[in-house]
Amino acid sequence: MSTKKKISTKQFKDGFGPSTVKEDIILSVKNLKTNFTTKWGTVKAVDGVDFDLRKGETLGIVGESGSGKSVTSLSIMRLVPDPPGTIEDGEIILNGRDILKLSEKEMTEVRGGEVSLILQDPMTALNPVFNVSNQVGEAISIHQGLKGATLWEKVVESLKSVRIPAAEVRAKDFPHQLSGGMRQRVVGAIGISSAPSVLIADEPTTSLDVTIQAAYLRLLKQIQAESDIGIIFITHDFGIVAKMCDRVAVMYAGRIVESADVRTIFNNPLHEYTKALISSVPKLEEKTGRLAQIEGQPPMLWDLSEGDAFAPRSKLKFKPEDAKIRPKLVEVSPDHWVQLSKASVEDFEKYSHLVDY
Amino acid sequence: MTSKTKNSSVPYAPGCNSNSDNSILQVRNLRKWFNVKSAFRFAGRDLFGTTSWLKAVDDVSFDIEYGKTFGLVGESGCGKTTTGKLILQLEKLSTDGSVDAGNIFFKGEDLKNLSDAGKKEYRTSIQAVFQDPWSSLNPRMRVRDVIGEPLKIATKMTRSQINSRVSEVLEEVGLHSYQSNLFPHEFSGGQRQRIGIARALALQPELIILDEPVSALDVSIRAQIMNLLVDLQKEHNLAYILIAHNLATVRYMCHQMAVMYLGVIQEMGDTEAIFNDPMHIYTNALISAALPSHPDIEREEIILPGEVVSPIDPPSGDVFMTRTPLEVDEKHEYFSTRPNLVEKSKNHWVIDTPWSLATKENRVKMASLELD
Incomplete structure (x- = not known):
């Protein structure tokens, strides 16, 4: 074993530089209402939510389980299971058109194309019987119609864009051969493979270790800086908000109770x-009292x-x-x-x- | 303690200061090696390939004081949960036979030499609370039976005595005694974790092993549970072993802590001493990766080269040498033998090799922010 290792004590300024927020609004959610019919009555999971997302901006939606933050994201993807769920009212304007008015066929192109979703658990998000290139390639072939060698190149390229080392080799691996952090990167690669304008990340790092979580968050920031993608970060962790988000919307019982830029939220809630x-x-920085x-x-x-x-x-x-x-x-x-x-x-x-x- | 015969003395280990009078539990040179056989087997025999050893826990020693919390931190796979399981006797200590698997001393008494009554006392004095309150409670048992089961097994209490004890502990964890008739699914996550704590409390233990007790809970509930644990500790003089990966939780809850990497403790001591002056590069890297509590706090991340190494056949020398950003001297004795913890300042121990201590460049800056 060679122990002459390059000294790489270089510390990263990691993509957490000045914000890249642009003025153009890419996603605008207006008065969104999503209900579920249950045996106990109608559950207003999302009850009149409004927010805008700009180019290159990271919006954090914060709340406890049951606050409606995940249903908001599913509504934007139009993935609310119907029945029991229905989007009762509201508009979701993505790049100038209301996606609630699109047909299911048109929506298939939007979903994964213009807006994609990264879920919490990479093990359930990936299919264990297909290798990585199949799964990344599926999204690419649907949205970009690529085949054969060009598809393979694009798959390797998108794996490289999420900094997976030895992407050509890893592309042939199955999910179980990858570590948790790598799996989550593959899910990320599927998410961004078709250059969406909005990426919804639904607690993507809760199941990861601190160091891997930090690397993944850094990666998302870098991708954002490169492509001006708008990110909606759904989380209950104010640490992630502090590190990642430009703006925050706090949700409680299906409604936004407060929204502002991240410093206002922390300094003047x-x-x-x-x-x-x-x-x-x-x-972490000091001994906390009770x-x-x-x-x-x-x-x-x-x-x-x-x-x-x-x-x-x-x-x-x-x-x-x-x-x-x-x-x-x-x-x-x-x-x-x-x-x-x-x-x-x-x-x-x-x-x-x-x-x- | 029933048999107070002081015939066994607890051996010294670096990093362990306290004598057996104020320690409820002392572990010495704890080892858990798993036998990993190669895949090529036929008719129960290895055809080709060799037997390797996965060293989940390798030579771990620490003391737990009465009424104090000891934190075990590290990434997944570092052996912190296995350490907890070894103490709970859910795993047996084991090695390949060439080295000793270590000892657990309960109130100064070696577990191996305990009488049956002593072993019973050990098992009732040490309880556990697990991470996931959804899977750690039997969905088909009423809360009364969940909490009452340890009492039924370990004590000679009558049914009515058990019921009154169940009501007592339920009140203690902030639930109502009438809720003992309900099933676990009728409770929220935070309430279920309270039930888990009540079950651990039922036998009046002296040490509770908390394996990620709040990480599966909602933020607003976490504070409730952490405060409850702190209050119970004060009230009953409980000792805790907190297994966690969230460093802020560890700083809040723990008096002493140990940072583990690849089954070996890298840095150990008073929590505040470690957070105020983290010495090991790995500790610095962990702290630097933790999330800030305010958007204006910018910690520069210390990124270790490579990924977490597999614990199968780890290096015979310092386990950290494959991850250090500094140069490793192949001729140094710690390249082939395990280094010991060294006391660098009072109650602050660290593995001291030429490549493991943080230099100026890879020391985390704990910029605390003065908020108005």
């Missing part, structure tokens, strides 16, 4: 839920009241009738939107002129 989420995470904890459980979505869904868990003092008003999402300062409710915004009085309740 207004909604009690956002505040609580940030302060309930222990810090953690602030959010009491109670996330609500059951089938018996949601019309009012402020967060009120039962809020620490603030409020009158019961204040919680019954359905709060509006208003712009309290430029590009900082808060769902204004007496029950869950401490500075309500300061902004009360923006609402009529």
Whole structure:
């Protein structure tokens, strides 16, 4: 074994440089409502969600399980299982056209072409009986109609673009022969192989180790810098938000309760839920005192009241009738939107002129 | 302790300071080698190919003090869970026979020499809470039976005594006693983890092994569970072994910690000492890869060359030498023999080889941010 190794102590400034956000809006979701019919009643999984995504921007959608963040992403992919789910209302405008109005056949081209999805668990996202080149090649042949040697070249090229070493060899491997990080890269390669304008990453790193997670996040940033892709990052981890996102939308019970650029969210959160989420995470940089904890459980979505869904868990003092008003999402300062409710915004009085309740 | 005969003394090991009076558990030179046979077998015989050894845990020693939390950190495959299983006796210590598989000392007494009563005390004093509250509770058992089962097996309590103990521990973990009639699927993830903790508490243990207790839970629930664990520790003077890969959780919960790589402890000591001055390159790399708590914190990542090496037939010298960014001297004694932990500052031990200590370039900068 040769031990004369190159000294590579070079530290990476990793793609986390200045943001590459452009002005052009590539995806605009307006008043999206997705319901599920269950035996307990209608579940409003997504209840009137609005957001825009710009070119080269990373939008973090943060929330607990059941907050509707994954259903939002499935709605954008039009993959909500129907029945029981239906997209009741709203518009999803991707590159200028409303994809909710497209036929299923047209949607097949959009899905994986203009917008793709990376899921949490790479082992279930990949088919164990096909090798890597089959699976990456499937997406490419559907969207770009390539065959034979050109297809193979394109497969190897997209594996190289996600920094898989020895891509020609790895392309012939089966998923079980790859490590977790490599598998997730293959899923990423499938996602970006057709140069989509929007990439939805649904907790892609939760099952990975810290070092592999860091490498994967760096890779996504690099790909974004190269191709101006807009990324929607669905996560419950504020660490990922701090590292990756330009803008954040915090979801609770199917609605956005606060959205702003990432620094505003961390430095000046207004909604009690956002505040609580940030302060309930222990810090690595210093010894944390006792953690602030959010009491109670996330609500059951089938018996949601019309009012402020967060009120039962809020620490603030409020009158019961204040919680019954359905709060509006208003712009309290430029590009900082808060769902204004007496029950869950401490500075309500300061902004009360923006609402009529 | 029933048999307090002090005939066995716990041997010294580098990194282990405390004497057996304030340690509930001391492990010495713990080894778990798995026999990995090659694939070419016919009629139960190896045709060609050789037998290799997967060294999941290799010469691990540490002390757990009463009422304190000890953290085990490392990437998947580093042997942290296997260490926990060895202590729980879910795995047997084993080597290829050429070296000793190590010892576990419970309150100063070697586990091998314990009487039957002592072994029983050991098994009731050490309990576990697992990562996934969905798969670690039997879906066909009511909560009362889930929590009551260890009591039924290990004690002579009557049914009504068991029921009242179950109600007691349920209240203690923040659930209601009437919920003992429900099934696990009727609870949320956080509540299920509380049930898991209640089951571990039922026998009044002194040490609980927490294997990633919060990583499967929602963020807003994690703080609840971590605070609950801290409160229970204070109340009952519990010792914990926290197996985790989230360094922020470890810093929050642990008094002492050890960083493992390829089955070997690389750095060990007081948690704050390690976080304030991480010495080993691997520790620095792990910390640098952890996620920041604020967007303005930019840690430059220290990237180790290569990937995690397979633990099958690891190097006979320092296991870290295949990953170090520094030059490895082939003539150095630690190229072929295992280095020991060295105490660099008070209660801060690290593997000291010419290529394992962080130099100026690969030391993580823990920029803490003063927020207004």
